[in-house]
Amino acid sequence: MTDPRTILQREAEARGFLVAWAPIQLPREVQARYERWIAAGYEAAMGELARAVEVRFNPWERLAWAKSVMVLAAPHAYPDPGVPPGGVRVGRVGRVFWVREYDFIRRLIEPHLEDLKRLCTKLGVRCLDYIHQGPLSLRSYAAWAGLGWVGRNGMLIRASVGSYLTLALLLTSLEVEQPPPYQNHCGACRLCVRHCPTGALLGDGLLDANRCTSYWTTKHPDFIPPEVWDRVGLWVFGCDECQTVCPWNADAHDVWAEYAPEPELAHPNLEDFLTLSTPAFQAKYKGSAFERFGRVRMARNALIVLANTRDPAYIPLVRCGTEDRSALVRATAVWALTRLGDIRHVERLRQDPDPRVRREVQRALEEGERAFVSVSTSPKREAK
Ligand code: B12
Ligand code: SF4
Ligand code: SF4
Secondary structure (H helix, E strand, O other), rough: OHHHHHHHHHHHHHOEEEEEEEOOOHHHHHHHHHHHHOOOOOOOOHHHHHHHHHHHHHHHHHOOOOOOOEEEEEEEEOOOOOOOOOOOOOOOHHHHHOOOOOHHHHHHHHHHHHHHHHHHHHHHOEEEEEEEOOOOOOHHHHHOOOOOOOOOOOOOEEEEOOEEEEEEEEEEEOOOOOOOOOOOOOOOHHHHHHOOOOOOEEEOEEEEEHOOHHHHHHOOOOOHHHHHHHHHHOOOOOHHHHHOOOOHHHOOEEOOOOOOOOOHHHOHHHHHHHHHHHHHHHHOOOOOOOHHHHHHHHHHHHHHHHHHOOOHHHHHHHHHHOOOOOOHHHOOOOOEEEEEEEHHHHHHHOOOOOHHHHHHHHHHHHHHHHHHHHHHHHHHHOOO
């Protein structure tokens, strides 16, 4: 008779996942490394990462029955689905968000985990699914299970498929042996560290989220300080720079069968975030990571991208942001207009009902003045 592990593995592979197993106990060093990361404040405002660290790395202490993890990976190295006609499509989006998946695996992968859990029950195996939002370190388990290695860019990479992988876990009561470690193939390469536009990669597989564009555009809940804007560039949601340059992704083509990248998610119309009502936004982006993040923060991100184009043609669209119901959007629009040189419109916002917006108007006008003074006294100007 086939053993439960083989049955589960076959079932998961039949559903298109890469599968690997590991005992649930991680080496102590993994937790120590994580604790050093938190102690340095690299988690930025993601306070949840600093909580329950003991549970995160020792789940068996609470779930005494759990003996192993089954790691599932769904590749998303799909090609660019193309730019739809019309609209303002200058913002870039991380590849993993080109599919309608609410939070990495919420909508498409979760039903498969539910089916696998049902299969576990039939086989007399106890199990619990662990998805993105849970506290467990998915990359640690994937590396521990020998699915791939953690590269200098922090990503779990597998030689034949690259790093465009979405990870999920199933904790099970099955005993498994420790698989052989997966060789780290980074070697002397440091391409990702060199190409990260913000200097966020620390060089040892960890990053400082305070500098990471992906953090600012997908996790940061509030106002994004204008000092950070240049580093965000044209990324409206996520960032893939450190994966694009990785040689292990050069030939990555594998795509999980249920992933269907959509042009409207890969190249969204930035006008949508500034002009659609919240219900209209929710209807258009239903089930996507944009919907989870919300219209207001997507509008905030869109304004930063528009400002970073330095193209005054976008001033009318950015002005829509100054009339937004959200003070966060209005405050961001103040700086976007300043960057695009529309100081006169910024001055009109001195009377904004929200004190935060008025504060940003004040700061932006001061900066605008300083920029004007430095331009007007620059050697080039003087020479004219
Ligand atoms: C918080 C978070 C972020 C933060 C911080 C990212 C970071 N590098 O720490 C931000 C918002 C910046 C982010 C960005 C992205 N994220 Co993210 N994120 C997470 C989340 C929720 C937790 C990660 C975490 O705890 N970070 C803190 C660090 C310290 O922990 P860690 O990443 O787990 O790293 C541990 C391992 O690397 C381990 N380790 C290193 N070497 C070895 C070797 C062995 C043998 C072992 C056992 C362990 C080990 O040591 C570290 C600490 O102990 C996970 C989901 C999850 N629950 O795990 C997704 C996750 C890591 N993200 C993912 C993705 C896709 C992204 C983006 C590509 C999205 C995008 N396009 O913008 C970027 C990539 C940025 C990057 N280069 O890392 C995927 C990664 C898939 C993969 N192939 O690795 C995950 C797993 C989500 C998922 N369900 O698939 N993310
Ligand atoms: S996601 Fe972007 S900003 Fe973050 S580490 Fe990678 S290249 Fe740097
Ligand atoms: S770019 Fe080079 S150093 Fe960075 S993860 Fe890829 S192989 Fe490793």
